[in-house]
Amino acid sequence: MKPISHIAKTVPASGIRKFFDIVSQMDDVISLGVGEPDFVTPWRIREACIYSLEKGYTNYTSNYGLLELRKHISTYLNERWGLHYNPENQILVTVGVSEGLDLAMRAILNPGEEVLIPEPSYVSYKPCVLFAGGVPVPLGTTPESGFKVTPEQIAAAVTPRTKALLISYPSNPTGATISREELQAIVDVAREHDLFIISDEIYDRLTYEGHHTAVPELNGAYERTILLNGFSKAYAMTGWRIAYAASTPDVIEAMMKIHQYTMLCAPIMSQMAAIEAIKNCGRECDEMAEEYNRRRRLIVAGLNNIGLDCTIPGGAFYAFPSIKKTGLTSEEFSERLLFEEKVAVVPGNAFGECGEGYIRCSYATGIDQIKIALERMERFVENLGVEGRLKAAGRE
Amino acid sequence: MTSLTLNAIVSQMAAIEQFTNNILKILEQDARTTPAQIAVMTGRTEQEVKDQIAALEQKGIIKRYKTVIDWAKAGRERTYAFIDVKVTPSRGVGFDDVAERIYKYPEVQSVYLVSGEYDLRVVVAGTSLKEVSFFVSEKLATIDNVQATITHFVLKRYKEDFEIFEDTSEDRRLSVAP
Known part of the structure; x- marks a missing residue:
């Protein structure tokens, strides 16, 4: 067999795909990883x-x-x-x-x-x-x-x-x-x-x-x-x-x-x-936008509160907080968050090299789910903090 | 200068309207959301939210905070009936008086004055068909000025207060997507 085209072969599959495969095997995951509205078409x-x-x-x-x-x-x-x-x-x-x-x-x-x-x-x-x-x-x-x-x-x-x-x-x-x-x-x-x-x-x-x-x-x-x-x-x-x-x-x-x-x-x-x-x-459109806006404020405040510094996103339905303080890479952070607290986010490096050190959190998810996800993320980051302190004290 | 001030007032009014709308939407979804949480979601201070909610309560825009209960699931089946009531108003007794006599009964969930062949639309809730029938024949139909009634028992509720019962829709989205 002759090989397939060089371009088709060398362009990597989306980094998001790999994550999706893991998440789809798990139950009870709250996903902040979805890049589409949670509303059904009007x-x-x-x-x-x-x-x-x-x-x-x-x-x-x-x-x-x-x-x-x-x-x-x-x-x-x-x-x-x-x-x-x-x-x-x-x-x-x-x-x-x-x-x-x-x-x-x-x-x-x-x-x-x-x-x-x-x-x-x-x-x-x-x-x-x-x-x-x-x-x-x-x-x-x-x-x-x-x-x-x-x-x-x-x-x-x-x-x-x-x-x-x-x-x-x-x-x-x-x-x-x-x-x-x-x-x-x-x-x-x-x-x-x-x-x-x-x-x-x-x-x-x-x-x-x-x-x-x-x-x-x-x-x-x-x-x-x-x-x-x-x-x-x-x-x-x-x-x-x-x-x-x-x-x-x-x-x-x-x-x-x-x-x-x-x-x-x-x-x-x-x-x-x-x-x-x-x-x-037009009206349905505006109503959905208002709902996203309420969630945006909630998630941005929540992330900053946890210590994941997040600039205020002016549009779309994503927050892109830094996870650099945790000392983990985007992929490590995302994988551990998924396995330990069952919250799915997308590692920032899926969107380009400069996205390393960040994660993408979609707020195209109901307010109740966002609240629970934030609680779980807070616990996750707190535990990381404990781990970090233990390491620093040489008592790992 | 005057037009500038006017513009400022108009935009301030729009902002207040949006703020109010946001509070109402949030509370409509979950009446237990705290003022602190609402403050975050609306970008206002907790005190501003408290004041605005107090004003909305006072104006009667927020009437009360209720819980939507699935009584059937709680093992307490409830029977509902819509009753159309034809009223003959007489001197000194208008629709409002008849409506008042009806809505004072605790079995009555709501009463509307409506256009069409009948005048009042009454919604009655009871524990059984028998109880509701008894209420209609003994209490409602016997009120002076009530000329006729038609009772429609509710067989199935599909949607109420914008809430779809037995909603089978689920999140069908891929759990991670670009």
Whole structure:
């Protein structure tokens, strides 16, 4: 047998996967490791999908997606951010932002071209660039900068081969948000070096501090930005796999071609559900965001109280506390916490090297569960402290 | 200057409304949440939370803190009936008077004045079918001005106070996901 492709062979499987395999063997685990809403998709969205199936909507759609859905997306982007995207040729309905990201990379990259990726970042960014023949260039961030990439970092990393900057605020895994001014400074650097900006704004509706800025709103950003967004997080629709990309007609045309030959179109039932979501579910969306916000304050206060220093995440549904004080690595901490106290978190290094020393705690879990998880974590950290003192006294 | 002040007032009012809404949502989910916990979840001080709860209680927005009990599980089956009551108001005796006569009975869980063919919608709880029937025939139907009643016994409760009974939904998510 000849070997499989070099890239497929060498790209490591997600570090999260390994953890999932352990957790799924155990009972009574409280999981703060889940990267999706704990809410079920609002009933009216599910009902709209059922109705469309009853009416026989089971066919292919346009490669771009249903025009009605694209029109709603266009209107939504206009009403929310004042953006103008022609629904005919500037919006592409994709199978999740994950597909949108893959299409964007394949549409813009030539072999060997570099993509700057601020880390800690979502697990699929680097592999997506690799699969598209590009070279990911990680830019590590720290709590001192609020896990935000700086214009200086970007400028320093640019080479003649740099093609694009991939950013995502609010961030998974850190929950970091960014101000309009900071974002404009980043756009200015991208413009100076003529880079594409791929902006994954899937968590935009889950912004608790200040207001979310859409990248293409900013000066000099529109013509170089590929905006990726979707329905998974805002409307609790992860399993529907439905999202969209918005950009210039040239870029969308290129992305559409790849989509056409590989995916054909997003499932029509998900598109029908998305129409109901974007038309009528703003209130449900806001209510879920308010609930996440209450949990956010609870978990951040709880973690800091335990001694796991945690910057205040302005968005998404993750806290990213430091575990450095414990002297354990992220993986040791996560594994021991799981085996000793049955709380699942994700080790920070799954999101890039600079995530070492941190863990990701998702608060897409009910308040009661969060309270219990915090109690267990407190006991775990206290016991570690005792262990540490014993070691120090040489009485291990 | 005036418009600035006005804006400030408007945004302050919105903040208070959100604060209130947060408290109500938290207490609706779990009435035993302490002011200290609510303070954390809303980003306010414990004293602010206490004051706001006191104000909500005083205004009657928070009426009381009750416990949702599954009496069937506790081995104490309860029988509920919805009773539609047709009332003939007469001089000096309006709907309110009849309603009052009815709602004073401890068996009565709720009373509404409704539009349509009948006037009052009464919800009665009893330990048995017999007890509820007896209440309707002996107490309710005999009230002056009550012209007619229709009794609907509750056979099964699917949802009450936004709470779905026998909710079979479970967390189907992968326990660790990106």
